[in-house]
Amino acid sequence: xxxxxxxxxxxSSILLLVALGLAVTYGAMGIxxxxxxxxxxxxxYVAVLSNIWLGxxxxxxxxxxxxxxxxxxxxxxxxxxxxxxxxxxxxxLATWGIAxxxxxxxxxxxxxxxxxxxxxxxxxxxxxxPVPQFLQGTLGLFGLQLNSYRVFIVLVTLALAGxxxxxxxxxxxxxxxxxxxxxxxxxxxxxxxxxxxxAITFALGSGLAGVAGVLMAxxxxxxPDMGATMVVDGFMVxxxxxxxxxxxxxxxxxxxxxxxxxxxxxxxxIAGRASVLLVVILVILLRPAGLFSFKGR
Amino acid sequence: xxxxLTNYRIWAYLVFFAILxxxxxxxxxxxxxxxxxxxxxxxxxxxxxxTWGYAGVLNLGQGLFxxxxxxxxxMSLKLASYTSLQQGxxxxxxxxxxxxxxxxxxxxxxxxxxxxxxxxxFQSQWFGVAMAIIAPVIVATLLGKLxxxxxxxxxxVSIITLALVLLARLLLVDAQPVTNGFxxxxxxxxxxxxxxxxxxxxxxxxxxxxxxxIVVLTLARLLVATRAGTVLQATRDSQTRALYLGYDVPAxxxxxxxxxAAISGLAGMLYVVVxxxxxPSFLDLTFSVTMVVWAAVGGRGSILGACIGAIxxxxxxxxxxxxxxxxxxxxxxxxxxxxxxxxxxPQGLGGFAHDMMRRLTGRRRPEALKQEVxx
Numbered sequence: 001x002x003x004x005x006x007x008x009x010x011x012s013s014i015l016l017l018v019a020l021g022l023a024v025t026y027g028a029m030g031i032x033x034x035x036x037x038x039x040x041x042x043x044x045y046v047a048v049l050s051n052i053w054l055g056x057x058x059x060x061x062x063x064x065x066x067x068x069x070x071x072x073x074x075x076x077x078x079x080x081x082x083x084x085x086x087x088x089x090x091x092x093l094a095t096w097g098i099a100x101x102x103x104x105x106x107x108x109x110x111x112x113x114x115x116x117x118x119x120x121x122x123x124x125x126x127x128x129x130p131v132p133q134f135l136q137g138t139l140g141l142f143g144l145q146l147n148s149y150r151v152f153i154v155l156v157t158l159a160l161a162g163x164x165x166x167x168x169x170x171x172x173x174x175x176x177x178x179x180x181x182x183x184x185x186x187x188x189x190x191x192x193x194x195x196x197x198x199a200i201t202f203a204l205g206s207g208l209a210g211v212a213g214v215l216m217a218x219x220x221x222x223x224p225d226m227g228a229t230m231v232v233d234g235f236m237v238x239x240x241x242x243x244x245x246x247x248x249x250x251x252x253x254x255x256x257x258x259x260x261x262x263x264x265x266x267x268x269x270i271a272g273r274a275s276v277l278l279v280v281i282l283v284i285l286l287r288p289a290g291l292f293s294f295k296g297r
Numbered sequence: 298x299x300x301x302l303t304n305y306r307i308w309a310y311l312v313f314f315a316i317l318x319x320x321x322x323x324x325x326x327x328x329x330x331x332x333x334x335x336x337x338x339x340x341x342x343x344x345x346x347x348t349w350g351y352a353g354v355l356n357l358g359q360g361l362f363x364x365x366x367x368x369x370x371x372m373s374l375k376l377a378s379y380t381s382l383q384q385g386x387x388x389x390x391x392x393x394x395x396x397x398x399x400x401x402x403x404x405x406x407x408x409x410x411x412x413x414x415x416x417x418x419f420q421s422q423w424f425g426v427a428m429a430i431i432a433p434v435i436v437a438t439l440l441g442k443l444x445x446x447x448x449x450x451x452x453x454v455s456i457i458t459l460a461l462v463l464l465a466r467l468l469l470v471d472a473q474p475v476t477n478g479f480x481x482x483x484x485x486x487x488x489x490x491x492x493x494x495x496x497x498x499x500x501x502x503x504x505x506x507x508x509x510x511i512v513v514l515t516l517a518r519l520l521v522a523t524r525a526g527t528v529l530q531a532t533r534d535s536q537t538r539a540l541y542l543g544y545d546v547p548a549x550x551x552x553x554x555x556x557x558a559a560i561s562g563l564a565g566m567l568y569v570v571v572x573x574x575x576x577p578s579f580l581d582l583t584f585s586v587t588m589v590v591w592a593a594v595g596g597r598g599s600i601l602g603a604c605i606g607a608i609x610x611x612x613x614x615x616x617x618x619x620x621x622x623x624x625x626x627x628x629x630x631x632x633x634x635x636x637x638x639x640x641x642x643p644q645g646l647g648g649f650a651h652d653m654m655r656r657l658t659g660r661r662r663p664e665a666l667k668q669e670v671x672x
Contacts, residue, residue, distance in 0.1 A: 080640065096586055096635070097632040100628055101633060104626070108625055270471045281460050
């Protein structure tokens with residue numbers, strides 16, 4: 001039984017990894033960032049490239065990916081997202097366009113393919129990143145044999161969730177962000193620079209996606225279209241949990257991941273995935289504000 | 298009468314219809330077949346404009362209705378195919394069912410594979426045609442009653458429809474013995490329209506689809522001009538106000554949602570007639586979002602604009618994919634154009650054309666229309 005729960009836990013932690021960044025951008029800024037999955041993908045490619053060109057292992061790629069995707073996110077906010085505040089569905093569409101652009105940028109190696117130049121690690125093929133020696137194999141815990149890398153992912157996810165919580169609830173920046181979540185106009189009237197805060201928030205959310213990408217590169221192959229399905233899962237987690245509620249996002253990731261694992265083991269893989277989709281639909285129908293949500297003011 | 302002649306909107310429709318009807322004069326059957334496919338996509342664009350532009354409901358699962366229509370038609374055409382008639386049974390039996398059948402199972406449509414009895418009524422083509430419209434309408438009505446009855450709006454509708462189309466795709470692929478799963482339905486027969494076989498490359502087929510599109514566009518345009526259409530737009534601009542004015546908002550929303558589903562089902566049905574296959578890719582998330590892209594570029598607030606947007610993008614894409622180097626770059630171009638359109642032309646090409654015409658005819662754009670961009 002515990003091994004099933006552990007599989008569920010590792011599924012949950014992957015969902016949470018993707019959803020954390022979205023919880024920040026969607027919850028705080030009202031931006032539906034469909035390019036979030038592509039940020040995950042780019043994080044994964046940072047791991048691939050740093051492995052090939054720098055010989056760096058996964059652990060080193062984590063801060064690198066965070067910087068690259070955070071910078072990219074910052075630029076994106078400045079260039080595109082900034083113009084679309086208050087137009088929720090339009091942000092969804094514009095970021096979808098950006099998602100396609102980012103995918104094609106990797107696939108075409110930033111357009112260099114046209115000049116016959118090939119960069120190793122890019123292109124449309126599948127890439128793989130080796131997992132460091134000490135994360136391979138299994139780990140004995142409470143009499144169970146657990147996959148070390150999965151344990152590592154769960155731990156890193158917990159650490160990131162803790163860090164996000166700390167940033168949001170124990171720092172001056174977090175206080176500003178929470179004020180903007182509750183009421184942007186009022187926050188602005190109180191002297192908070194909403195634009196600057198939003199740009200940093202978006203960068204942070206994207207950075208989290210980049211870290212998620214590095215961790216994913218460790219257990220699945222990396223390809224330009226890996227992000228597309230992830231963003232959907234991430235959104236379902238955030239919406240199920242309740243927009244603007246970090247606790248809700250964590251809880252929803254936990255619940256959906258466990259449901260997926262339990263149903264998948266007792267029935268089959270497809271039933272597991274289907275039950276997750278069903279639960280999401282039911283939650284939105286019955287509690288449109290999500291499982292854990294505060295009253296907006 | 299003078300107002301009719303000076304009304305550029307009516308002229309836009311008429312010119313568009315005339316171009317479509319005149320297109321077979323080019324005599325290129327291969328392109329005619331392609332354009333016929335894109336006309337089906339044009340219907341999808343109009344369906345999206347109806348719900349998104351006029352009702353403010355962004356359906357990210359329109360592919361579900363398209364897919365239902367496509368599969369209903371494909372099931373009928375599969376049974377009409379010669380590959381189904383040669384399986385040693387007096388009834389037609391789809392070839393993939395024989396490959397999936399348990400050893401010793403009777404080669405009869407009733408019980409060859411679990412669930413194959415669902416196919417029995419589809420031996421009549423008109424049953425397939427009816428189901429292609431009825432099934433999407435039933436699903437949309439039930440869904441609309443649930444969603445709009447709960448006063449769910451905005452992004453939440455998008456997420457529900459998105460989850461639903463993904464769920465449907467999973468089930469469709471999983472039901473391999475009935476739907477041929479991932480491979481979809483191929484090797485279809487021709488549709489028999491009162492004794493005329495609709496060869497996908499024949500001019501007759503093109504005209505059937507063109508006339509269907511003209512009827513759909515005209516009806517949809519007339520529908521939004523009715524009182525119900527006005528109430529719907531009022532709902533889009535302020536749901537609460539429309540509710541307090543005493544309108545049964547969920548009923549209006551559900552009705553238009555169902556109409557949009559019917560159009561999508563029809564589009565799916567006709568697409569199968571010309572494309573000769575139905576596959577689970579119709580229910581891919583990417584396809585559903587792509588439809589929204591067409592409508593957004595063409596103009597979400599204009600039924601004709603969204604329809605032309607869909608056709609134009611597809612024609613350009615087909616042209617671009619003839620050059621090998623452009624295939625991948627084309628996607629990037631679409632992505633870029635899309636970002637630019639959303640930022641600078643939120644009402645798409647249709648809205649842009651409206652603005653230009655207003656400026657030319659000296660009429661000012663009403664204030665309310667400017668506001669609607671900001672939801």
